[in-house]
Amino acid sequence: MNGWTHFWEQGDAVGKAVALMLLLMSISAWVVIFWKGWLLSRARRDLAAGARVFWKASDLQQARTALRTVDREALLLTLVDSVSEPVDGASLEGRADRSAQLTRRLRDALHAVLARLQAGQVLLASVGAVAPFVGLFGTVWGIYHAMMGISSEGSVSIDKVAGPVGEALIMTAAGLAVAIPAVLAYNLFGKYVSACEADLEGFAHDLREALLAGDAD
Numbered sequence: 441m442n443g444w445t446h447f448w449e450q451g452d453a454v455g456k457a458v459a460l461m462l463l464l465m466s467i468s469a470w471v472v473i474f475w476k477g478w479l480l481s482r483a484r485r486d487l488a489a490g491a492r493v494f495w496k497a498s499d500l501q502q503a504r505t506a507l508r509t510v511d512r513e514a515l516l517l518t519l520v521d522s523v524s525e526p527v528d529g530a531s532l533e534g535r536a537d538r539s540a541q542l543t544r545r546l547r548d549a550l551h552a553v554l555a556r557l558q559a560g561q562v563l564l565a566s567v568g569a570v571a572p573f574v575g576l577f578g579t580v581w582g583i584y585h586a587m588m589g590i591s592s593e594g595s596v597s598i599d600k601v602a603g604p605v606g607e608a609l610i611m612t613a614a615g616l617a618v619a620i621p622a623v624l625a626y627n628l629f630g631k632y633v634s635a636c637e638a639d640l641e642g643f644a645h646d647l648r649e650a651l652l653a654g655d656a657d
Contacts, residue, residue, distance in 0.1 A: 458578035472560040490516040522549035568623035575615015582608025
């Protein structure tokens with residue numbers, strides 16, 4: 441803490457701006473980490489529970505009602521609602537065959553659901569990629585600032601150089617401390633989103649086949 445305090449007191453506007461930028465990036469990353477951890481944990485439970493109650497229902501309306509009680513993030517419900525909307529027979533969609541209509545609607549609904557699940561991934565990737573370089577810039581600038589201050593005193597010794605340079609290196613450590621959790625969370629959440637995507641695609645395919653089979657009957 442003494443190193444941070446001394447670095448902040450001796451730092452100029454650029455050094456303080458870099459430190460504040462790293463702080464902002466860290467706060468943003470941790471907010472997204474906690475939020476996405478909560479979102480994806482709910483999504484995985486909703487997908488498992490929703491698929492069970494959906495396929496046990498006797499018809500589509502009963503399945504939608506059952507989904508509303510377990511699908512809190514409206515993941516499967518968004519797919520089901522997309523195929524439940526009436527089709528305008530005078531539109532280009534209405535003139536397409538039933539299979540094409542279902543494919544297009546389910547594809548659009550799937551993209552909308554995945555966009556919600558992937559929210560925040562760009563921020564985590566950006567923080568993980570940029571934070572080390574921001575910290576490195578802070579270190580370089582801090583060393584330059586320290587050297588200029590030492591040279592103005594007219595005498596240079598190891599003890600006068602080691603302290604300011606060591607404090608400047610704190611910024612590199614800070615950049616890594618900000619980046620590492622963001623990178624780990626990005627990779628972990630990417631794995632969870634991919635698993636959810638596979639479940640959603642499988643459900644969409646089965647739903648399409650079931651509706652086409654029902655139309656044939």
